[in-house]
Amino acid sequence: MHATSRRRFLELAGLGAAATAIGPRPAAAQSKSLTFLHESSFIKTFDEYFQKTLAPAYQKETGVKVNYELTSVGSLPTRISTIAETGSGADVTMTFFLLPFLFDEKLLDVSDIAEEAGKKQGGWYDSAREAGIVNGKWKVVPFSNIGQLMNWRTDWFAEVGFKKFPETWEELYEAGKKLKAKDHPFGFELGHGFGDNHGWIYPLLWSYGGHEVEADGKTVVIDSDETARAIDFARKFFRDTMLDDVLGWTDVSNNKAFFAEQISCTNNAESILWLGKRDFPEIAKVTDQAQNPAGPKGRFHIMSAISHGIFNFSPQKEEARAFLRWLTDEKQLGGWYASADTYYQPLLHGYDKAPMWDVEPRNIPYRDALANAHLLGWPAPPSRHLAESVAKYVIVDMFAKACAGAPTKEAIKSAEVQLKEIYRAV
Amino acid sequence: MSVRSEPLVGSARPARRAASLGVWLDRQSVFSWLMMTPPLLFLAALVGYPFCYGILLSLQDRPVAHIGTFVGLKNFMTDFKDAIFWRVTLNTFVYTAIATVLKMVGGLALALAMNQQFPMKNLVRALMLLPFIVPTVLSTVAWMWILDPAFSVFNWFLIALGVPKPGPSWLGNPLLAMGSIIVINTWRGLPFYGITLLAGLQTVPPELYEAATIDGAGGWQRFRYVTLPLLQPIILIVTLFSVIFTFADFQLVYVLTHGGPQNATQLFATYAFDIAMGAGQLGLGASVALTMLPALALLIVALTIYLRRG
Numbered sequence: 001m002h003a004t005s006r007r008r009f010l011e012l013a014g015l016g017a018a019a020t021a022i023g024p025r026p027a028a029a030q031s032k033s034l035t036f037l038h039e040s041s042f043i044k045t046f047d048e049y050f051q052k053t054l055a056p057a058y059q060k061e062t063g064v065k066v067n068y069e070l071t072s073v074g075s076l077p078t079r080i081s082t083i084a085e086t087g088s089g090a091d092v093t094m095t096f097f098l099l100p101f102l103f104d105e106k107l108l109d110v111s112d113i114a115e116e117a118g119k120k121q122g123g124w125y126d127s128a129r130e131a132g133i134v135n136g137k138w139k140v141v142p143f144s145n146i147g148q149l150m151n152w153r154t155d156w157f158a159e160v161g162f163k164k165f166p167e168t169w170e171e172l173y174e175a176g177k178k179l180k181a182k183d184h185p186f187g188f189e190l191g192h193g194f195g196d197n198h199g200w201i202y203p204l205l206w207s208y209g210g211h212e213v214e215a216d217g218k219t220v221v222i223d224s225d226e227t228a229r230a231i232d233f234a235r236k237f238f239r240d241t242m243l244d245d246v247l248g249w250t251d252v253s254n255n256k257a258f259f260a261e262q263i264s265c266t267n268n269a270e271s272i273l274w275l276g277k278r279d280f281p282e283i284a285k286v287t288d289q290a291q292n293p294a295g296p297k298g299r300f301h302i303m304s305a306i307s308h309g310i311f312n313f314s315p316q317k318e319e320a321r322a323f324l325r326w327l328t329d330e331k332q333l334g335g336w337y338a339s340a341d342t343y344y345q346p347l348l349h350g351y352d353k354a355p356m357w358d359v360e361p362r363n364i365p366y367r368d369a370l371a372n373a374h375l376l377g378w379p380a381p382p383s384r385h386l387a388e389s390v391a392k393y394v395i396v397d398m399f400a401k402a403c404a405g406a407p408t409k410e411a412i413k414s415a416e417v418q419l420k421e422i423y424r425a426v
Numbered sequence: 427m428s429v430r431s432e433p434l435v436g437s438a439r440p441a442r443r444a445a446s447l448g449v450w451l452d453r454q455s456v457f458s459w460l461m462m463t464p465p466l467l468f469l470a471a472l473v474g475y476p477f478c479y480g481i482l483l484s485l486q487d488r489p490v491a492h493i494g495t496f497v498g499l500k501n502f503m504t505d506f507k508d509a510i511f512w513r514v515t516l517n518t519f520v521y522t523a524i525a526t527v528l529k530m531v532g533g534l535a536l537a538l539a540m541n542q543q544f545p546m547k548n549l550v551r552a553l554m555l556l557p558f559i560v561p562t563v564l565s566t567v568a569w570m571w572i573l574d575p576a577f578s579v580f581n582w583f584l585i586a587l588g589v590p591k592p593g594p595s596w597l598g599n600p601l602l603a604m605g606s607i608i609v610i611n612t613w614r615g616l617p618f619y620g621i622t623l624l625a626g627l628q629t630v631p632p633e634l635y636e637a638a639t640i641d642g643a644g645g646w647q648r649f650r651y652v653t654l655p656l657l658q659p660i661i662l663i664v665t666l667f668s669v670i671f672t673f674a675d676f677q678l679v680y681v682l683t684h685g686g687p688q689n690a691t692q693l694f695a696t697y698a699f700d701i702a703m704g705a706g707q708l709g710l711g712a713s714v715a716l717t718m719l720p721a722l723a724l725l726i727v728a729l730t731i732y733l734r735r736g
Contacts (some may be wrong), residue, residue, distance in 0.1 A: 077703055077704065077706075078703050081491070081703060081706070084490065084491040085490070085491065102489070102490055102491065102706040103490070103491045105491055105492055106491045190687070191598075191683065191684070191686035191687055192683060192684035192685050193684065243575070243592065243595075244595040244598050244599070245574075245575050245592075245597065246598065247595070247598035247599070247687040247688075248595060248596070248597030248598035248599070248603055248683060248686055249597075249598070249686075250682075250683070250684055250686070252570075253574075256574065256576075257576065260576050260577070262576050384489050384705065384706060384707065387704070387705045387706055388701070388705035388707055388710075390704070390705070391700045391701060391704030391705035392700070392701070392705070393685075393686075397688045397689065400686075400687060400688050401688050404600075404687070404688065414509065417509065418508070418509070418510070421504065421507060421508065
């Protein structure tokens with residue numbers, strides 16, 4: 001009996017395996033379909049617009065079904081890595097920040113689509129070229145920026161005599177000192193988040209004339225008087241205007257602090273005002289947005305571009321191209337932008353006066369900021385070395401260390417040692 | 427009869443063959459291997475392959491989505507020259523050592539308390555497991571609120587005691603941030619220790635305690651000379667597991683501080699992830715992750731030898 005049951009078990013197990021192997025499989029490509037990878041949007045209506053309006057419209061027009069695959073917020077780099085490494089999983093993908101430069105060898109040249117869109121829709125912003133062109137070829141078609149600007153409380157600023165947002169960092173510092181004395185400190189992230197720290201630290205460094213690497217992409221120039229001045233400013237800015245806790249903040253922290261009415265000013269995407277209007281209308285009424293302040297060398301913003309690219313291992317390159325060309329057409333783009341108000345700021349001049357900017361005039365600084373927005377690491381071209389510097393928080397931690405008490409020279413020195421090691425092989 | 431005899435002869439062969447296959451399958455040596463092969467293949471595919479691939483990656487200059495080039499031990503040399511890497515190493519050892527000791531002492535105390543008779547014992551024991559059951563990411567988000575100076579119950583308490591507002595910055599101060607993640611890890615890992623040691627405590631024969639009491643042993647002596655020696659093997663095994671889990675901890679730090687402030691809470695796993703996924707340097711990331719291996723391997727070997735001897 002014992003023996004029979006063992007044998008019976010093996011037979012059954014074998015049968016099971018065989019059944020799985022030869023069982024019915026999904027019929028291969030009954031109708032044509034494309035997979036379009038996107039990270040979940042903070043604005044729900046944005047994803048819904050694609051799913052309910054754009055995808056059905058494309059299917060109706062061409063018969064090609066577009067599967068809009070959403071990854072959770074923050075998981076896009078991991079997902080793209082998996083797809084690029086295995087050579088399957090999506091045809092068209094969203095990219096952001098430095099991803100087009102890390103994955104350029106796996107992306108098709110889409111210069112024709114990008115140039116055509118530029119010609120038809122008013123021309124590209126310079127920052128779009130910075131974000132989309134890798135070694136002379138457009139590897140992605142830029143879609144938008146998600147700008148990082150100043151979010152501030154008009155009521156509290158007015159209490160200390162500021163009816164308008166300060167024009168320079170020094171003036172902002174003066175306002176902040178008064179506001180902190182009135183228990184309304186500032187909250188600018190100095191921790192290991194992703195957007196809200198870079199959103200003000202790089203622009204601050206640039207506006208004092210500091211850079212981490214030269215435009216040649218290999219000469220480390222972080223040790224300069226300009227950097228030292230930016231750090232000295234950041235130290236007093238932190239000490240006299242901010243909460244100590246910002247040193248440990250991540251990207252969620254400043255939103256939380258703003259709505260808890262703990263802070264009077266921060267650097268963030270449009271999401272604070274957007275969420276305020278929905279959930280905290282009283283706070284939203286006294287919230288405004290402004291461009292980053294200017295320093296001795298000008299005014300700067302970061303470019304956190306979202307773009308779309310096509311994987312070169314896609315078995316349906318031509319279908320993917322056709323889809324991306326269709327998506328980049330004014331008819332489709334306009335509606336998609338409008339579905340998220342102006343959370344996604346178009347990088348084509350054709351949209352500079354689009355009606356979506358009239359919906360909320362307080363968002364207009366996000367459009368104006370595009371004129372002086374740059375990718376992290378500017379003026380060096382994006383590279384894997386730059387990606388390493390960003391992932392290791394070299395610049396953020398240089399400022400954070402100084403704000404926490406380290407001497408300026410020491411903070412710069414340790415950043416320089418790290419950068420030289422990172423750029424050694426170039 | 428003669429008509430039937432033909433097919434009988436013909437069918438006898440396969441029948442005999444089937445029978446001999448059956449006998450062969452029934453052999454202990456064959457059958458045991460047959461049963462062991464699937465899990466071994468499973469292990470090789472899901473543990474062995476990634477492990478070997480990890481070693482291979484760590485020896486290459488391998489940007490994501492590019493072909494790698496063999497560079498020998500260059501990645502490890504880069505790590506050893508990186509000040510952050512040494513910071514990460516120190517962090518990981520401090521984090522693991524303190525959290526493990528706290529969990530061991532606390533877990534033992536918890537188990538001893540839970541081994542007493544009290545009302546609603548079973549309910550309390552079940553509740554004790556909660557920190558272990560709740561998904562780490564979820565409990566970490568709760569801790570994020572607990573450690574936010576504006577909402578923190580600790581700060582509220584300290585301010586009530588006269589500490590100036592807003593009270594300590596738990597995640598902004600490097601030392602407090604490390605202390606905070608150690609406390610959270612301990613909070614999360616305590617039930618694992620507690621419940622395992624409780625199971626061990628319940629296997630201690632009551633006669634031993636009776637005999638010790640008759641010999642004049644007090645509470646402490648009964649614990650020191652009866653409970654502790656009998657629990658020792660279990661304590662060792664739990665510690666082994668706990669050290670491995672704590673050493674390779676990822677979620678807690680990734681969600682709460684992402685290694686900040688200024689890398690004060692950066693651990694091997696989070697640093698390796700940032701380099702591999704954030705910077706797309708798969709080779710360098712793998713080398714950071716692999717440097718965990720010698721320390722862990724030594725510990726595992728030492729503990730295993732100790733256990734076998736015991």
